[in-house]
Amino acid sequence: MLLEIRRLTKRFGGVEAVADVDLSAESGSVLSLIGPNGAGKTTLVNCIAGQFLADGGVVGFRGEDITRLPPHERAKRGIARTFQGVRLFKGLSVLDNVLIGRHSRTRSDVVARIIPFGRADGAGDRDKAGELLHLVDLDSRHSELAGELSYGEQRRLEIARALAAEPSLLLLDEPAAGLNAAESARLRELVRALAGAGLAIVLIEHDVRLVMGVSERIAVLNFGRKIAEGTPREVQADPGVREAYLGVEDEAV
Amino acid sequence: MEAVGEFLRAYSTLFGGIGISCLLALSIWVTLYAGQLTLGNAAFMGVAAYTAALLTLKAQWPFPVALLAGAAAATALSLPLGLIVFRLRGVYLAIATLAFGEMVRIVILALPITGRGQGLNGIPPKTSVAAVAYVLARVRVSTLGRAWAAIREDELAAAANGIAVRRYTLAAFVIGAAVASWAGGLSAHQNFSIDPGQFGFSTAVQILVMAVVGGIPNVLGPLLGAALLTALPELLRFLREYRDIFQGAILILVIAYLPRGLITLFDLARTRRLMRIGQADVA
Numbered sequence: 001m002l003l004e005i006r007r008l009t010k011r012f013g014g015v016e017a018v019a020d021v022d023l024s025a026e027s028g029s030v031l032s033l034i035g036p037n038g039a040g041k042t043t044l045v046n047c048i049a050g051q052f053l054a055d056g057g058v059v060g061f062r063g064e065d066i067t068r069l070p071p072h073e074r075a076k077r078g079i080a081r082t083f084q085g086v087r088l089f090k091g092l093s094v095l096d097n098v099l100i101g102r103h104s105r106t107r108s109d110v111v112a113r114i115i116p117f118g119r120a121d122g123a124g125d126r127d128k129a130g131e132l133l134h135l136v137d138l139d140s141r142h143s144e145l146a147g148e149l150s151y152g153e154q155r156r157l158e159i160a161r162a163l164a165a166e167p168s169l170l171l172l173d174e175p176a177a178g179l180n181a182a183e184s185a186r187l188r189e190l191v192r193a194l195a196g197a198g199l200a201i202v203l204i205e206h207d208v209r210l211v212m213g214v215s216e217r218i219a220v221l222n223f224g225r226k227i228a229e230g231t232p233r234e235v236q237a238d239p240g241v242r243e244a245y246l247g248v249e250d251e252a253v
Numbered sequence: 254m255e256a257v258g259e260f261l262r263a264y265s266t267l268f269g270g271i272g273i274s275c276l277l278a279l280s281i282w283v284t285l286y287a288g289q290l291t292l293g294n295a296a297f298m299g300v301a302a303y304t305a306a307l308l309t310l311k312a313q314w315p316f317p318v319a320l321l322a323g324a325a326a327a328t329a330l331s332l333p334l335g336l337i338v339f340r341l342r343g344v345y346l347a348i349a350t351l352a353f354g355e356m357v358r359i360v361i362l363a364l365p366i367t368g369r370g371q372g373l374n375g376i377p378p379k380t381s382v383a384a385v386a387y388v389l390a391r392v393r394v395s396t397l398g399r400a401w402a403a404i405r406e407d408e409l410a411a412a413a414n415g416i417a418v419r420r421y422t423l424a425a426f427v428i429g430a431a432v433a434s435w436a437g438g439l440s441a442h443q444n445f446s447i448d449p450g451q452f453g454f455s456t457a458v459q460i461l462v463m464a465v466v467g468g469i470p471n472v473l474g475p476l477l478g479a480a481l482l483t484a485l486p487e488l489l490r491f492l493r494e495y496r497d498i499f500q501g502a503i504l505i506l507v508i509a510y511l512p513r514g515l516i517t518l519f520d521l522a523r524t525r526r527l528m529r530i531g532q533a534d535v536a
Contacts, residue, residue: 049413075415083413089406091532100403104415106396113395114388120395147530165415 008057080167090147101164276436278475288405293350298437299452331430468514
């Protein structure tokens, strides 16, 4: 397993936002996290990527315990993410955003830049960034400011930026929020293609059709606890899941 | 030719002053470009000035060596200070560095040796300005400068993209301190005398104003701001009495009408684009 989470707990004051969650993700497959608002999905992703430090439990990545590592160290080890509200470097160009995403794979060129006529060769990185911008259909937009893009384009740019570091685990926090049907369909293709290329993907998403269509496995969170996990079919049939979503008790019980 | 030489001699102090102002404005540019507001550069300047002056006066060190030693001492001081204060953000960071400046001033006041630096005709500051400006301009377009820009735009996202935020902001702080220290060492030998008041609160703010009026988007901004705010009150004698008012007026006008600084007068299209997406207050 690429990512192995054991008994992960995160508290805010007296509230357990994430409680005793076990979870694992493997390369080449999509794991979706679903659950009502406030179920702890984003908190869990923050604990994986390092924005939050867990209060209990272990986050293992490639067999290494990364529970206490700061976010940039996790990024260096191959964990990339997007944010629920999109967090681009808005005042910088589209291309710069992707180049910054590649920071942990880029060698420092400070000295080469300072030496007069020194050779600072960023061509390889720019080529790679160009490929990624092509992948997310932002070919002709390299020199625009990230903040000038439409919402859907910003979401795609954020994915390109995350991929620039050549991660092995990609965490997507509600990537389809605010997208139209066509964009959402395109996103589904992209996620499948990335998983096909060997990435492990953890996806938080409310769009049920997208989740059912794209995931190998689905984990359901409610009040910080994992209440179900399985294939899309298994999860759909789970009475506990229906209860959490609909807020009514099953009549048969 | 003779007239030019005459002019240069007559205004050599002014040119020296502009050179030092330029260095100081560049010193705070580094941290501002990385999105960090620190106000400790006047203090680093003071530590370097006193060290260099004392080494020349009491130990008879030659000027270049004393200058280097002073700058090195002040820069070395910036590292432990940076490690402590870069736990802080925004206004708190500014106040902590300002407090450090006051401490330096008081320590200088309390020490038995109050330096009186003797004048020396050493390296003209203009040369240093060109070198420092060149290096910083190149750093700006390097991976380091790109990381600073990312931190300025969004620290959390920068960290998630593999940038060690603390390390990079600390680097900006130390580099800025080094430039300020260099300026301090030069100023001690140029002004013939130094006193703690030169490195206090008003200088700390003055350095910030020069950089902000000129503009942060590139290194030409601080140079322009420093040259303008240093030269104008000297050249227009009648303004000398009203230096502070004049400066305040320029600051208000620039912030209101050219939020990215005077240097962006030639780059208004970009300012408009940045304003539309609400990012014009940064760079």
